[in-house]
Amino acid sequence: MYMKKLFLLASVTLLLTSCGSNDRGELVGVSGKKWHPEKPYGMSLVPGGAFIMGRSEEDMADVLNAPTKTVTVRSFYMDETEITNSEYRQFVEWVKDSTVRTKLAILADDLGEIPGNGGIGEYAFKDADTTNLSEYEKYMLFNYAGMGETGYEGRRLNKDADLIWDVSEYPDEYYTEIMDTMYIPVEESYNGQRTIDVTKLKFQYDWMDIQAAARAKGGGSRKDFIRHEEVLVYPDTTVWIKDFSYSYNEPMHNDYFWSEAYSDYPVVGVSWKQAKAFCAWRTKYKNDFQKQKNQQFVNQFRLPTEAEWEYAARGGIESGTYPWGGPYILNDRGCFMANFKPLRGDYAADQALYTVEAKSYDPNDYNLYNMAGNVSEWTNSSYDPNSYEYVSTMNPNTYDGENKRKVIRGGSWKDVAYFLQVSTRDYEYQDSARSYIGFRTVQDYMGIEATQN
Template sequence: MKKLLLSSIAFVFLLSSCGSGTKGELVGAKGKKWYPEKPYGMELIPRGAFIMGKSEEDQAKLMNAPTKTVTVRSFYMDDTEITNSEYRQFVEWVKDSITRTKLAVLADELSIGPEEGGIGDYAFKDADTTKLSAYDKYMLENYVGMGDNFYEGRALNKDQELIWDISEYPDEYYTEIMVDSLYIPEEESYNGQRTFDVTKLKYKYSWMDIEAAARAKTGSRKDFIRQEELEIYPDTTVWIRDFEYSYNEPMHNDYFWHDAYSDYPVVGVSWAQARAFCNWRTKFKNDDQKSRGKQFVNQFRLPTEAEWEYAARGGIESGTYPWGGPYVISDTGCFMANFKPQRGDYAADEALYTVEAKSYEPNDFNLYNMAGNVSEWTNSSYDPASYDYVSTMNPNGGDRANERKVIRGGSWKDVAYFLQVSTRDYEYADSARSYIGFRTVQDYMGEEDSTQ
């Protein structure tokens, strides 16, 4: 009997070995084929080396950008600054999620399910336990409520359209959420308008501090997971606070939300909000990838200072501006960017404030407004001496304890010096300005296979 059992095991092993098709060779584990898509609205910046820093005269005598040859890997970069329209997509997504969560929580507290209609149409998906998979049932029974509140991890019902017309609210409970929880109080409204309370628009996410984890000698994975929660609506008051004794109320009132400015760069966004946008953009894309059974894409993020300068140069070695230089006026007499020319004649370049994100001529990497329009947040922290110690390969002064973050490119309110590709400037991470925006990058992982 024992011999028969051993023979059976050997036979099964032989069959499994023969059926694998490897013939006993080391062929590697077979995963999904990777067919990456070119990210929408981005340009590929090919890897390369360049001379980073001020090869031209340092007119400000700051001595914070000595020349240094560095190499950066390939990456994709947005061809324009993130626009109001694109950032509004983020805001609307958060608004949708916050609204659905409040509706679902109240429906749960009142024990109202989909079968009863009204607010029950917006109950958590697990409210109807008859439609749950074995996995969902297990997660509901063992893991839901493990976070800050009982509702952590419960799936929202996104199949039901939200109702914004007050004349069509389905019941009193739906009305209660909309009127009392999401809109500004009656005493704060005027001209008969009660607008959405933008302080309720908070985005919560987590990320892992890989650098800290890699350098730590002790500690578990959870010790390096960071939680972030912040308001994400742009600070529209920057148009007034940035300029004393100046009438800029129209920009405060209209710039972010009005369709007339949809294609203009978003401003009034802090460094932390820009990073939150990057996290959301990654999640938004990967949620779609998951629904289509495709592999996740790698993260969108802010560019390092070196990546930004390399991309801004457009492959022109030692150029002063993205178009080469050293002049800001073309041979036809037109200004090449949106800035503050001629000792303060803001309108001389045909723009008083910002212009559409896809204005003027792009550089040789097909990137628009890498000089002027709005300055741009980078991932790097500002240290005047950082060029002396950062690596020559993918350099990044990423000291998280340093709240001064590098901004690049100059803006509509800056003189030409700040438009130079090598000029360094900074702002504090929690600051928002009427002249600072951002664009995102994504690491390059290969071309899409067009034969598939």
């Protein structure tokens, strides 16, 4: 009888442990969410492969900073165009919206206002009314929210209520008080116009310094390598004045970033730090959407390395001088193939005095526009004139947090043809903004199928 009960118990245990499993006891791995590769909007796939990085043609400037070296890069997506004013304005508007909502939510919290009471209470934090929170949300609110400098970290903003910008429709005095703080002081306004105080538009994000963590002797806590950044996001429009002495460029200063006439032109006046902040925001913006749809997160958008930029600019053409290949800057019809300063300084000879629309001229063979001319572009790499001598031959990159000089590539509307060549190296300091420097982003391709081989 005892043996019969033991056999029945073992049978039940076997049924319980094998219920719902079809692996027959084999090692089959754990399945996660099904992965659906998605080409990011506005990007082209640059298939990985090997290329000769550096100056294979004559070094006319005799700078000796780009000796040839065969390297291999992995596949990645790259923006077909430089980031435009319209795209960067989306970033600025998001930061402005979030800043106002945060200020409103904090004041509503101080006043004890919650949605349903009208006025500023409609903009209270999502968790201000705990009746509809899940047990997990309550746990996180009572145990983790507010663990930071402001005391409001981790609390969700209410984005269901539309912000009101018409002063005649402000709902109450508290809303009016918050909105007043977002504009320049009355004494600084003129012609009856009070504009947004752009010094209030700051984007904060955290990132992990994996390079430092990997090389740390004795390990260290994970939090020791988390870096916090706070970046003013509004581009420096004064670059149109500061970059050129004794020159009349006020119309570009006044209109270039905000006028719809220039929406499809590349954004300028953005520092390397601001470009990095844009990448962090773009990643967050996409993954917030992915989270709503219960879909797997995408990997980060980032600035290209110097090697990735040169590889993409070459468009698969071996030892080409320019993105279109040959050593000439005119096509067979006698038209210039990029926006730069030709003919001993005749800016308008290529039909453009300043920048042109981001999708101008013919793209290269990777469908990338203006990889030569228009605006120079930030890369993620630090500039070292000797870096080609020691960087790896696989996904080479020189990143040094202490080196404030960052590589820019491609030449711009104010440069001569030499700087348009795919192998020409140049740099600018990371906290500088210029009227001739913009950027484009990349995203790693997940998988190994896409290669030139």
